[in-house]
Amino acid sequence: MSQPFRTAAGGHVDRAATLEFRFDGRALQGHPGDTLASALLANGVRLVGRSFKLHRPRGIFSAGVEEPNALAELRTGARREPNTRMTAIELHAGLEAASQNRFPSLRWDLMSLVGLLGPVLSAGFYYKTFMWPASFWERVYEPRIRAAAGLGRPATAPDPDHYEAMHVHCDVLVVGGGPAGLAAARAAGAAGARVMLCEQDFLFGGGLLLEPAQEAWRAETLAALATMPEVTLLPRTTVFGYYDANVLGAVERLADHLAEPPPHTPRQRYWTIRAGRVVLATGAHERLIAFPGNDRPGVMLAGAALAYLRRFGVRPGRRAVLFANNDAAYEAVFALQAAGLAVPGVVDARPDSAGIAAARARGIAVWAGAEVCGTAGGATLRGVRVRHRGGTGTDTLLACDLLCISGGINPAVHLASQSGTPLHWNERLAAHVPGAPVQAQLSVGAAAGVTGIAAAAADGARAGGGGIPLPDGPAQDATVAPIWEVRGRGKAFVDLQDDVTADDIRLAHREGFGHIEHAKRYTTHAMGTDQGKTGGLVGAAVLAAARGVPVESVGLPTFRPFATPVTWGAIAGHHVGRAYAPERRTPLHDWHLRHAAEFVEAGHWLRPAYYPGASDGDVWDSVLREARAVRRDVGICDVSTLGKIDVQGADAADFLDRVYANTLSTLPPGRARYGLMLREDGIAFDDGTVARLTPDRFLLSTTTANAAAVLAHLEFHLQTAWPELDVALASVTDQWAAMSVAGPRSRETLAPLIEGLDLSNDAFPFMAVADAVLNDGRGEICPVRLFRISFSGELAYEVATPAGHAEAVWKAILRAGAEFGIIPYGTEALGLLRIEKGHVAGAELNGQTTAADLGLARLCKKRGDYIGRALAQRPGLADPARPALVGLRPLHRSDRLRAGAHLVLPGGSDSLGWISSVTRGVALEGWIGLGFLRGGLGRAGTPLHAAFPLLGEAVEVEVVSPHFFDPENQRVRD
Amino acid sequence: MRYSGLRLLTQAFAGNTGWKPAWRDTAPKSSYDVVIVGGGGHGLATAYYLAREHGITNVAVLERGRIGLGNTGRNTTIIRSNYLLPENHNFYEWSLKLWEGLEQDLNYNAMVSQRGVLNLFHSDAARHAAARRGNAMRLDGIDAELLDRAQVAEFCPLIDLDNARFPVMGGLLQRRGGTARHDAVAWGFARAADRRGVDIIQECEVQGIETEGGRVTALRTSRGRIRAGRVGLAVAGSTSLLAGMAGFEVPIESHVLQAFVSEAVKPLVHAVITFGAGHFYISQSDKGGLVFGGGLDGWNSYAQRGNLPAVEHVFAAGVAMMPALSRLRALRSWGGMMDMTPDGSPIIGLTPIQGLTMTGGWCYGGFKATPGSGWCHAWTIAKGEPHPLNAAFTLDRFRQGRLLDERGAGPFAWAQ
Amino acid sequence: MIQIACPYCGPRDEAEFAYRGDATVHRPAEEAGFHDYVYARANPRGWHLEWWHHTGGCRAVLKVLRHTATHEVRAVGLPADRPEPPSA
Missing domain, CATH: 3.10.20.440 (2Fe-2S iron-sulphur cluster binding domain, sarcosine oxidase, alpha subunit, N-terminal domain)
Structure with a gap:
């Protein structure tokens, strides 16, 4: 059947x-x-x-x-x-x-x-x-x-479902959709507030769902709420955490009640709720009693038995016994009797009570002042053993297949406590209730110890501002005569999931773990997925008894998110897979894509690493080809990702002198200069090019990685340390595209395109800067700014244009340079070229090196304050024995160098330094590298090994100048 | 009382009534040769090693609350020695060696599990940095392996190599790294120290530190005044407060770090894995919960709790690294009080006050250092000067410019 | 969520800001003061005057008075302001 x-x-x-x-x-x-x-x-x-x-x-x-x-x-x-x-x-x-x-x-x-x-x-x-x-x-x-x-x-396997995030502000957040929560939401909504009502169940109503007589009020209240446009009802929504400033996190389960989410529907939604005030109507949890055999299937909370009968139309058994210490629990057994279950008896720990009288009036046998001291049966309950409390002597076996237990109720104070609300002990309930809240918050209904539907609804309505119809109903008395444990033979569980017994708690105390936190960790009590919702306080009471102190003095372990466990993926949301972090694309991204560039991540940016050619075999074929083209003819590289900051004002030059280690105020308009920035602790922070456009206007470049950090650094100092300076800053990184046109034929490539500027060496020398116009001869007239700077060591021009003109300018240059064999080159070739020149980059500017380490001490101002000057002089940073920048080549030209290798004396294991950057050369044969070595160039001639124990390698290397190629910088000045 | 399987059996027959307290919960005497302030792992380890290595047993550990409930009870239980700088990796390696023999030493199962710590990297630059670090370790005799992409996939198939925003290029693996059960470490050291005569005084808050002529003489506590020949501070996030009582300054900011555990599931993650494209690390406890965390919330706090932005970053990084984590449920979050130093490295050694030493500034890496910190701090107290292993971790290294900055982040990096 | 009432933008979440730490240390005029400026921190358990840079908004650097044990934000102002901690 x-x-x-x-x-x-x-x-x-x-x-x-x-x-x-x-x-x-x-x-x-x-x-x-x-x-x-x-x-x-x-x-x-x-x-x-x-x-x-x-x-x-x-x-x-x-x-x-x-x-x-x-x-x-x-x-x-x-x-x-x-x-x-x-x-x-x-x-x-x-x-x-x-x-x-x-x-x-x-x-x-x-x-x-x-x-x-x-x-x-x-x-x-x-x-x-x-x-x-x-x-x-x-x-x-x-x-x-x-x-x-x-x-x-x-x-x-990876999760096939997806999750989304919502952010919302509301005047009132009501947590819990039982009588108190529904009343609070309706009252607040009627007063015009924007209300959110979150209920973790799929039906609103809480205890109302167990009372057919209350169905009318429940339906009418929900109908009224549905008419309020500023009220949002979220069923299946768990509010899991209460954070600072009345911000709460919640997860809404949109599709867990279906086989799978419908197409284009998230499975769950993570809400960040910013509430003006919070009404906690989270109800209460019934608690167990620790008696031997209380874990047998068939033992169930009294309120649960009532719920199965009244809400789900299920008889949880055939013969039911109640074991309780409060009157509220009797409703369950009366309802079960009315539904046709046999009720062989009720066991009440109290000598008499209203419930006992009511049970007798219904012809139910009552053991008063008694307790259940054991259960019988195998995998399912067949009977319970009952005896009188405080007496010795025999116990009686009551045959039953369902034992409803109730040790009282614990208001669900999780969120209140998370928010900092202190908890007070309520003698009547023998439970903790919320005290005066710290945040704008109120606990109502059973969550505040106010039980019974009518009382809870009235309490909630008051919190919401009153003025709504309230349900009638009998008072519900949840007063308990505390009974936490029944001693006897067999295991009496305080934590059903983790198998923690009352004896375990006593053992913990015996061994010195008498503090509630120690006892919890030692026994794992209340550490399961239910976090002790039904047995936590019972364990604390057993501990209190062992210590001989009142229950309330033992306290409880800290309440923490997540009030009920929530799905990890919901909080990760859409930031998964490729969407984990944003992608920043240069204005030339689509062109690179169409030309089959291989991209590399540079922070969030995507940059072309190289452009594989048809006849290239592997990556190095491409990179060497690109670099050779630059050294021999001309190449073009997208350098848009470098940070660009516009600095303007009467004090701009003074400001730059304070933030750079070298002098910028002497830079004439129309010229650019290398700039080195230190951190205030004297360590090199970032480098770039500073161009002076007018006496009061400069343009800085930064490395790609540090653009945001440099801008923040400049803004911070301007606003807090030097507010008197007349300087304005703006980031213009995204506004400008920039491309480096480099190689001996670069002037010939650009000259025909550029109007309004004489590009001859005398008119536009190395480090010059000027605005001009690029006319591509096909109708595109683009404003450009030219900087004659070079990272590659060749004759080179950086061409900047407003981002919208990027592709037109890029393509025009490619057409103009075609006769000279121009090709695009990527970051790999860029790296090869700068290493040959001995220019430091991110691997050298790694946050641990000083200007002196980098060979740039001569740049630093001798006079005048600048960020980092004072602390750079500390002995540890000024120590000449610090590893200093050197160039490295393998003694045997066919050997490979590796970044991350350490420099040691032959056969030694003391690290004298390390290799920071390596490449194969085009201007020189074989591998070359940059690194840092104690003694620096003074060790030229000392036999050294580049040791890479991770691969079991050691390569003989020689120390050379880091400026491998054209150390006199002739080619850039050509 | 010695612990063993046999003892478990015999006690079981006695209904487990014969077990003795793991440590005595004593009242303080009026004076001690050495007083350690702070009953976390570092303080308890210091007391243990004072007794064991140096025969100094007239020692008290004062704990404001109950032992081991600060950062020692809140961390993500990782142990390793995979640091770049020799001053760091040699220290942590000594600590790791102490971990390896700890259970037998303490007669307490701290569940030291050397199942491997894998640091993923996602770029050439990160690979070079990992190689520099791994080679430095190997040169000093510490185990490290460089894994390529295929080897990472084999080591942990759950890691997302294909659909990742930042494709994994490989990882640096220290097989001898792993985890230990944090509570057991505190309890084990407490019990072992107690057995050697150390007094563990709980619910004893230090409220003042008395000095005379620049030398520490006594502590004023909530349980009375205690004279002390020497005092060692081991109070982590509270270091500024205790230093203030003694009249000296420390370069520390106290910050909250959140950590998390999932519901317990069958074995899923067999090692400690750290993400390279976001701050995230994860391992699985022997009970089955995934234990994980990420970066600081990023502002000064003594509250031991944080907010949602940090939670979101951690959870997103987790799913980015291992998509299978998505359907697990997060069970609990908590927070600790991190004593952050300007270079990310600790301070173990002398202070401007004679007779007063400290171990602190552990940032968010103090758990792995527990035995090493205690051992070196004990040496420093016993000998009156640091051991070579902690000689570089001085309070005044910031004045000297002898920083130990592993990652090049700079002073109070979250402020930059 | 720490919420900061930016004078220009209104109340905003902490995620919009970059924290820049102790606002009681000032860049010194003489060399001798730089160690303390960069490294010494009072690190109080209590009211803390600190910088929050509104990098996700107007980019103003704000001076905030916040309690490091309760996270309560008592005052938000501009660099020249001098918010006072509440007495007792």
Whole structure:
């Protein structure tokens, strides 16, 4: 018979539709509105999992996210998700779920034999053993522990679903859609506030869903909220974290209730919510009692049993017993009785109470002042042992297959506590409740200890500003007479998932781990996926008893995000794969693409590394070809990525003298100069070219990597250290394209194109700068700025043009240079050429080298303040024994040099320095390199090895000047 | 009481009632030869090595709260010695060697697991830097291997090589690096120090440091005044506060670093993997949770909690590196208090106050140094001068310009 | 989320800014002061005067008074302002 435990009517399930699903391969049926847990119970499936350490059988314990036991591997393949709470999985057609952490099957789990070792596997046992023999830990013990640990099996393929992010501001964020939350949202919405209401369940209502009499108010309230345009309702949305300034993080599950997300729909959405004020209506979690055998499938929270009956239309068993210490829990057993379950008895820890009287009035046997001291049955409950409290003597066995337990309720204070709200002890509830909040926030309803639908709704409405219709209803008394533990034979669990017993807590105390944080870490209590929502306080109470102090003085472990676990991918969002970081493209990017450039990342930029030619065999063929073309004829290189900063003002020259190590104020207009910037601690920071356009206007270039850092550095100093200077800065990196036209034929290439500027050597010498116009002879007239600067060591011009003209200018130059054999060259060839010249670049300007190390000490001003001057003089930085820039060549020209090699004396292992940049040469034969060496050029003639132990290599090298090619710089001045 | 498998068995028969406290929770005496301030891993290790190596046992460790609940209880448990600068890698290598024998030494299973630390790189420049670092290690006898792309794929197939924004080019692997169970380290050192006579005083906050003629004489605490012949500070993010009490300055900013753990799953990540295109590192604990983190939030904090931007950066970097992480669920986040120095390297040694030493400035790398820091700090206290291994980690190296900047980031780099 | 009320742009999230640390250290006139300027930091557990550079917005450098244990932002101003910590 299908779904033998389904009731004929009632609840928020649609019996008219049937959903087929599979659990551990078994075909079962349920209805829309079910969770996997309710559907399993409807089918009479009680055994759903195995506990973490001891592999004891586990059943469904709760009806919500506080579930410690019923964890499934949901879905298969790349979408497989371990540890998914069956109580929170919305049933859908075709759902496939499997139990976890058992072999070969749930019913016959070999690992349960571990239970025979029970007493040995006490808390912290692994700290006391596995130490001998020493080698066995990693080879034998640990692999087995790791294989046995974990719970479910993760997917190993990339996630096929995608996730998106939303940002929102609201006046009021209401967390929790039960009676208090719904009332708060409606009241605030009616007052005109922009309201967001987040509910982690797929239905709004919370406790209202368990009360048919309240359905009208629930429906009417939701209808009213739907008419308010400034109110947003987010079901299936978990608010997981509360951060500074009333900013909260939430994850909305858009498609987890479907087999897979519809096309173009994200699976989940990550919300960053910035709230004017927050109303926490997060309800409360019922807590367990630690008695022997409290983990047997069939033992369930009383509120959960009520939920399965009233909300899901499922009888969670046939014969039910209640074990409680509060009146609120009685509603469950009265409802079960009305639904046809036998109720052999109620066990109340209190000697008398309103609940006891009400039960007797219904003809239910009551054991008052009594406790459950054991359970019977194998993998499912068959009976409970009851005895009177404080007495000795025999216990009675009550036959039943369902034990509803309630030790009281814990207000769900996670978010309040995360936000800094202190917690106070409430004697009546024997639980923590929020105190005075630190942020703009209020806790209402059960989250504040106000239980019962009518009271909670009134509390929420007040927080929202009042003035809305409220539900009627009886008061609900959640007062408890605390009972945390029942001593007896057998394991009494305080943490059902991690198999932590009350004895474990006492052991922790015995061994000196009496502080709640120590006890938690030592026993792993409350460290499972449920983070102790049902048993955390119980463990703390056991610890308090062991210490002989009141429960409240023990405290609780810190509440931290994530209040309920959320999917990793939701927070990563779209920043995955190629979209992990933005791509910055130069204005010439499309041209490079069309010409088959091989790109390289330079930070976020994409730059052409080289342009493979038809007859090129490998990368070096291309690079050498490009570099030779530059040395011999002419080449063109896109250098748009270098930072460009416009500096203007009457004090611009003074400002530049303060930020550069060398002097810039003497630069005449129409000229450029190399500029070296230091950090204030005296270490080289960045270099570039400074061009003076007018007396009051300069253009700086920076390296690609440091453009943003240099701009921020300049702005910071201008605004805080020298606000009196008349200087304005602007970044113009993206506004200008820049291309280097380099080679002996570069003048001949450009001259016919350039109007308004005489390019002869006398008129436009090395380091000159001027504005001009480029006329491509085909109708394109482009403004250009020419800088006669050279990184390659050849006659060269940097041609800058506003970005929109980039491709026109580039193509015009290529046409004009065709007769001279012009080709484009990339960063690899650029690197080869600059290494031949001994120009330092990023590998040398690595944040650890000084101007002196770089051979640039002579550039630094002797007089006048500049950033870095003072601290560069510290002994450690002025030490002449520091590794200094040198050139290196292999003694045997066919040997290869490698960057990252260390320079050592032959046979030695003391590093005297390292190689920073290498290349094959075109002007010289073989490999060349730049590096830093103690003693610098003074070691010319000393036999040295470039040692690369990572590859087992050592190459004989000679120390030479770093300026391998045209050291007199004749060619650039030609 | 010695721990062993046999002891577990015999105690089990006694219902586990015979276990003794792992360390005595004593009240402070009125004076000690040496007082260590700070009951985290470094302070407890210092006390242990004072007793074990130097026979100095009239020692107290003062802990404001309960031992091991500061950074020692909050880190991502990585141990390694794969540093560039010889002053660093030789120190951390000594620490790693101490890790290798630690469990037997302490008779406590700290679960030291040398399963490998792999640093990915994604550019030629990064490869050269990794090679420079690995070669430096190898020259000093420390294990390092350079992996190419194919070898990275074989080592960890979950790493995204194909669809990555910054394709992986290879990695630097230290096989002897790995993880250790952080809580066990604190408890193990505490128990071992206690067995040698060290007093561990908890819930004892130092409120003042008394000096006379430039020499430390006593500590004023919430549990009374304690005279001390020598004092060692091991208080991490609180270093500025304690130094202030003694009247000297330290170049430290305290910052929050967030860390995270996922729900426990079956074995997925077998080594420690660090990303090269964003600040991110991950490993899997023996219990099954993935333990991971990234960079600082980036502003001074003593709050031990951070905000969403740092969370987003970490999670995005994780999925970029290993797409399979996407469907795991994040279980918990927390924060520590990092004592950041201007060059990213620590301070172990003498202070301007005679008789007062310190170990601090560990930035976010202090856990791996726990045994080495304790060992060197103990030496410094016992001998009155640093050991060669910590001789470079001076307080005044910033005045001298003898910086130990591994990455070239510069002073208080987040400020630049 | 640390939120900073930029005088030009209004309240903005921390992610729009670059933190530049202690605003009580000033670039000295004489050489002797540079070590402290670059390296010495009071690092208080309490009210902290610090620089936040609005790099993702108007690019103003702002002086912020913020508590390093609670993260409360008490005052935001321009470099010339001198916000005072609350008394006691």
